[in-house]
Amino acid sequence: MEKEKIDKKDHILDIAEKIFSELGYDGASTRTISGEAGVNMAMLNYYFGSKEGLYLAVFERKISAFRTLIQNIGNDGSIxxxxxxxxxxxxxVDRIITNTCFQKLINRELSLNTRTELADKMVDILMSNVLEFKKIMQEGVDDGSFHADADLEMAIITIFGTKxxxxxxxxxxxxxxxxxVRDEAYLEADLKPRMKTYMKRLMKSYLVKQ
Known part of the structure; x- marks a missing residue:
C-alpha cells in the first residue's frame, strides 16, 4: 500500500513537472495537473496542500537527486x-543540458519579484547544491591541491553563470x-562535451596547483 502511495505521488510529480515547465508557475493550474494525472483535486491537495506546495515538491525532487549525487562524490575517499x-x-552539465525546460522554469520564477516567499524557498533549495560544490572546492584548498587564495565563490558563479x-x-x-542550441541532437552530441571540456579546463587552470 505504501509503495502504491509513493508511485502515485511520483506520477503526479512527473505530470506537474511537465506542465510547470511548459506553462510556468502562473500558467499551470492544479486542476489541469490533476486532470492530466488522472487524480482528483482532493488527492492532490492531500499530498501537496497547495499549488506552491506541489511546485516546491517538483523542485525539491529534481534538485535533491543531484544533491545526493554530489554528496556521494564528495564523500568518496578513493579519489x-x-x-x-x-x-x-x-x-x-549532463543535467542542465538534458533539462533545459526545467532550467528555464527555475530562472523565470527566480527573476519574478511578485512571489518573494516562493523565490526564497527555491533559493534555499538551490543553495544546498551550491554549498556541496563549495565544500569540495574548500577541501582542495585545505588539502593543498588548490590555490589557497582561490576565489571559490567566483568560481562557483562562473560554473552556474555559464549555464x-x-x-x-x-x-x-x-x-x-x-x-x-534548441536542437536536441546538437546539445547531446556537441554542446554537452564541449561545455564539459571548457568548464573542467577553466576550473583546473584556476584552482589546481601545477
Missing part, C-alpha cells in the same frame, strides 16, 4: 579532490556557436 570536482562538473547564459540567451548563443 582526489580535483577528480571529485571533475565528476561533479560532468554530472552537472544561465546558455539557457537564457539561446538566440545569441546559437549565433556565436554557429548551431541551434
Amino acid at each position: 582526489s579532490t580535483w577528480d571529485k570536482l571533475e565528476r561533479c562538473i560532468d554530472n552537472y 544561465n547564459y546558455l539557457i537564457n540567451s539561446q538566440q545569441m548563443v546559437s549565433i556565436m556557436l554557429g548551431n541551434n
Whole structure:
C-alpha cells in the first residue's frame, strides 16, 4: 500500500513537472495537473496542500537527486579532490543540458519579484547544491591541491553563470556557436562535451596547483 502511495505521488510529480515547465508557475493550474494525472483535486491537495506546495515538491525532487549525487562524490575517499570536482562538473552539465525546460522554469520564477516567499524557498533549495560544490572546492584548498587564495565563490558563479547564459540567451548563443542550441541532437552530441571540456579546463587552470 505504501509503495502504491509513493508511485502515485511520483506520477503526479512527473505530470506537474511537465506542465510547470511548459506553462510556468502562473500558467499551470492544479486542476489541469490533476486532470492530466488522472487524480482528483482532493488527492492532490492531500499530498501537496497547495499549488506552491506541489511546485516546491517538483523542485525539491529534481534538485535533491543531484544533491545526493554530489554528496556521494564528495564523500568518496578513493579519489582526489580535483577528480571529485571533475565528476561533479560532468554530472552537472549532463543535467542542465538534458533539462533545459526545467532550467528555464527555475530562472523565470527566480527573476519574478511578485512571489518573494516562493523565490526564497527555491533559493534555499538551490543553495544546498551550491554549498556541496563549495565544500569540495574548500577541501582542495585545505588539502593543498588548490590555490589557497582561490576565489571559490567566483568560481562557483562562473560554473552556474555559464549555464544561465546558455539557457537564457539561446538566440545569441546559437549565433556565436554557429548551431541551434534548441536542437536536441546538437546539445547531446556537441554542446554537452564541449561545455564539459571548457568548464573542467577553466576550473583546473584556476584552482589546481601545477
